[in-house]
Amino acid sequence: MSGIPLTDRHPFVRRIQSIALFDLSEAERAALALLPLHPATYDAHQDIVTEHDRPSRCFAVLTGITATYKTTRDGRRQVVAYHVPGDVPDFQSLHLKTLDFSIAAVAPTRIGFVAHDALRGLFREHPRLGDVFWRATLIDGALSREWMLNNGRRGSFPRMAHLFCELMIRLDLVGLVQDHSCELPLTQYELGDALGITSVHVNRILKELRDGGLISLSGGRLTVHDWSALSKAAEFDETYLHLRRTPA
Amino acid sequence: MSGIPLTDRHPFVRRIQSIALFDLSEAERAALALLPLHPATYDAHQDIVTEHDRPSRCFAVLTGITATYKTTRDGRRQVVAYHVPGDVPDFQSLHLKTLDFSIAAVAPTRIGFVAHDALRGLFREHPRLGDVFWRATLIDGALSREWMLNNGRRGSFPRMAHLFCELMIRLDLVGLVQDHSCELPLTQYELGDALGITSVHVNRILKELRDGGLISLSGGRLTVHDWSALSKAAEFDETYLHLRRTPA
DNA sequence: CGACTAGTTGAACGACGTCAACCGTTGTGG
DNA sequence: CCACAACGGTTGACGTCGTTCAACTAGTCG
Secondary structure, eight states: OOOOOOHHHHHHHHHHHHOOOOOOOHHHHHHHHHOOOOOOOOOOOEEEEEETTTOOOEEEEEESEEEEEOOOOOOOOEEEEEOOOTTTTTGGGHHHHSSEEEEEESSSSSEEEEEEEHHHHHHHHOOOHHHHHHHHHHHHHHHHHHHHHHHHHHHHEEEEEEEEEEEOOOHHTTTOOOOTHHHHHHHOOHHHHHHTSSSHHHHHHHHHHTTTEEEEETTEEESOHHHHHHHHHHHHGGGGOOOSSOOO | OOOOHHHHHHHHHHHHHHHHHHOEEEEEEHHHSSSOEEEEOTTTEEEEOOTOOOOOOOEEEESSSSSEEOOOOOEEEEEEEEEEETTOGGGGGGTTSSOOEEEEOOOOOOOEEEEHHHHHHHHHHHHHHHHHHHHHHHHHHHHHHHHHHHHHSSSSHHHHHHHHHHHHHHHHHHHHOOOTEEEEOOOOHHHHHHHOOOHHHHHHHHHHHHHHHHSEEEEEEESSOHHHHHHHTTOOGGGOOOSSSOOO
């Protein structure tokens, strides 16, 4: 018994399908839909798992956003990945026993825990799904690489533009973008932690982006007013997302 | 027929064993040793594979060092990973068809190409080895995360110290460190590309590290004179390397 | 109403980049 | 054998992007 109605799983199944290189069979969709998901909700800034944990389960994001982060000893924080509905942020715990990162909700977030054993059973029954999850972690790796390039070699203006481009596409993949606008409840402090700059500087760059007519970000909602200018400023090239097809 | 004598494979088998959570069986060691490796050598700064390639084979580093890198449109270069003997830098090509990065030799380097089909056959015969390779790519992901923290949140002095700590341990794992000293033929320009700073600044930090009696780096050889001071300066915590045991 | 959190803006500072000159080594061709 | 180009390293002067510190505003929740 899953405890979560099927509609809530929708982003999850949709995401898996968007990663797979083939069309999921009915049996595979059903197996995914029947996977026992144990629900939990978290408030903004609450940790879901923390470094050095040895989890016996993974979780899928159902609504909201999570941030995978690490900190230096003196408390400086670096977000190394965001995860949106449909993603499984800590899939590596299936093969790497102790976590080398923490994951926090950055906004009110609902997740569904899946026992490692349940996943192993799923992959035994449906080996192709195992390949899809493998592929998913490899795509996460590709995102990491792009973030390294972005944070290491681009100024803060294109850097922030790039992050917004990526998030828009990823949210669009799971149907969370309408009219170039989406829920994105990231504080400026959060953004700074992802981009490797301070919240003060985030504020200034955000002002430039706003004044340039590229985007608006307020009340937890991001709207892109000029996608072509934004993606050009970001030097955005979506190949690193390894999409099956280009989104609308 | 492999074309490469068995001793040259040694770092490769040794590395696989260092990743596995179990002791390799004789059959598994033999299967690895018999894997058809097609040799090739590259000079410093030569590309081995490049972004947008669609390779039908992976390669293992046998001697030397490779750099995985990406560039911005205006040519600024960011190294996102180094790979040392025993590593398989482009294992992801097995599941992600088009590469989102390039790999270059940073010094004269010998590699062995392995056909994707040969790997798939290996994993079919020895499923546990498939798990080990999966684990290897997840560890690469962990390194990426640590690099993001390092490059995003640490000043250039601890940042460089951290890189040297990591490389010392990884080279030690495959037996390439003696007396706290190893071959490390990275130019200052290379180092800058990995750390997200300029070669001029690399030179200054290197001087500080040298003057502080922490390391010496010249003639392509790195020697660590004061490991405890170096690792303290770097805030180095090796858990992210997911070692089975701590090295000497 | 006060406390707290998020955002906004200015001014001074500092880490790192840029530009430029110079040195030593290596390799190459006249 | 020497000339000289090419490359990597070294160092100084100066510029700039982003940080730090600080003050102020607005919204929210008890």
